[in-house]
Amino acid sequence: MKLATLRTAGGSTTAALVTGAGSYLTLPALDVGALLAQPQWRLVVEKAAEAAADKDQASTEINLIAAADADLAPLLPRAGKVICCGLNYGDHIQEMGRELPEYPTLFAKYADTLLGANDAVEVHGSGRVDWEAELAVVVGSELFRADEDQAREAIGGYTVANDVSMRDWQSRTLQWFQGKAWDATTPVGPVMVTADEAGEEFEVRGYVNGELVQHGNTSTLVFGPAQLLSYISQFTVLRPGDLVLTGTPGGVGMGMTPPRYLEDGDVLTTEIDGIGRLENQFRIHAHAEATV
Amino acid sequence: MKLATLRTAGGSTTAALVTGAGSYLTLPALDVGALLAQPQWRLVVEKAAEAAADKDQASTEINLIAAADADLAPLLPRAGKVICCGLNYGDHIQEMGRELPEYPTLFAKYADTLLGANDAVEVHGSGRVDWEAELAVVVGSELFRADEDQAREAIGGYTVANDVSMRDWQSRTLQWFQGKAWDATTPVGPVMVTADEAGEEFEVRGYVNGELVQHGNTSTLVFGPAQLLSYISQFTVLRPGDLVLTGTPGGVGMGMTPPRYLEDGDVLTTEIDGIGRLENQFRIHAHAEATV
Structure with missing residues (x-):
């Protein structure tokens, strides 16, 4: 369903x-x-x-x-945890000539970052707004120190997310949080497909103003959904409605030559076959922040 | 009060x-x-x-x-946001020969990490458990895109925290989250002193089994409490009861020669004059995690 x-x-x-x-x-x-x-x-x-x-x-x-x-809200407006994995598409890592990672690169954001599937994204104070189309896993039942089989059983379903990133802020320090945790900038939805009706792998696509910029298949994830949930659950409990973003395939704006960022008025589309599509227009007000 | x-x-x-x-x-x-x-x-x-x-x-x-x-619970067991600053003590940064940072290094954890002032800390699966004595700021009123004066007004008070870190997990990837977000490992308390009764600067001390290992004064913070709150509020709303950890002075175990980590039975004491003291015994079960 x-x-x-x-x-x-x-x-x-x-x-x-x-x-x-x-x-x-x-x-x-x-x-x-x-x-x-x-x-x-x-x-x-x-x-x-x-x-x-x-x-x-x-x-x-x-x-x-x-x-x-229907006015689509963020799928999980009150998610207790929104945990993201970076550097997780094996084909993209290998085409960049890097080694496959031994451990998932994880970072956290809060539910305030989430936004509805068709909402406008208002950005104040960043001039380097980039996209990251992702499959997201919705936790269906509580898990803690779960093995991979238990974690698979605990998956409630799958949805679409875009881990929109402010690259100027993200690159200010070694920790990505301040480029990733902007309120109301991470669209998620439009629906959750329950695990029993979802396929084994997903085609993830991202478009800017209708132009295909990202395309990956989750079969090439280094750490799949059950592995990620199991790994995270070794140190923190996951509860129903928590969200785990599985990482983004190649084709982000930062990686282009020259780099390309979203401009005021651009429409970002994020799509996974069998789940649905996010379509978000951007309003970018790139004034500097007030302090520091 | x-x-x-x-x-x-x-x-x-x-x-x-x-x-x-x-x-x-x-x-x-x-x-x-x-x-x-x-x-x-x-x-x-x-x-x-x-x-x-x-x-x-x-x-x-x-x-x-x-x-x-009295059985002290974590001061803020349901904090919506627990945002931490790293690399923030100027004297320690300069004694290491590094440049003072232009921006605060921020990372996030969840309220599940918090623990009471006298609770035992149970660690399963890390053999490199380290200490980080810190002043923590409790948000008193909502702030968003606040300047420094507004942020100062929004400080509810101050408390003591120890950002206990699993260095083996923290160093697995570039992002620190997985070494910092272990459930029930970050003691916080014993009390919040309201901003009107707290001083302007704080002496922060950390002890292992009674031996002083960390000592710093918050007057040497690169980014003080109001600056941190203002900076964070440029991208995410802070609400009453949210917690901001201001970073740790020199003297963590990882920086010792050879490195020193907590052992099963060790008692970690974290103390700030005028606020109070955390005293937490460690139970360390260093078996490997189940998966990945």
């Missing part, structure tokens, strides 16, 4: 199931993360779907939203 | 005020962060203190806990 998080009229959000007809059936949870945190979440979804199918059942509140009316 | 977070019998926590006599007066908030999130939090504290002074006022619940009975 495909699950989404929608903004509601009251300024809140709701989890929703994507129906066969492409509309959204609202579910009794604030977002996909809150839904997954309910151990019986599949039953909750089934019950809502049955109630919607049997429209005579007036006692149950049914709310179907047409695709055209 | 001095505020703390205590564990309660029911497995929960409560915010508390340290009284003049050194006991703890419980406050109507889950922890210091939840207290600071109430705009009128000073009134809440004053009301509780008045009610405690006027013991005839039977309608108000008064709960005084003796110091000996």
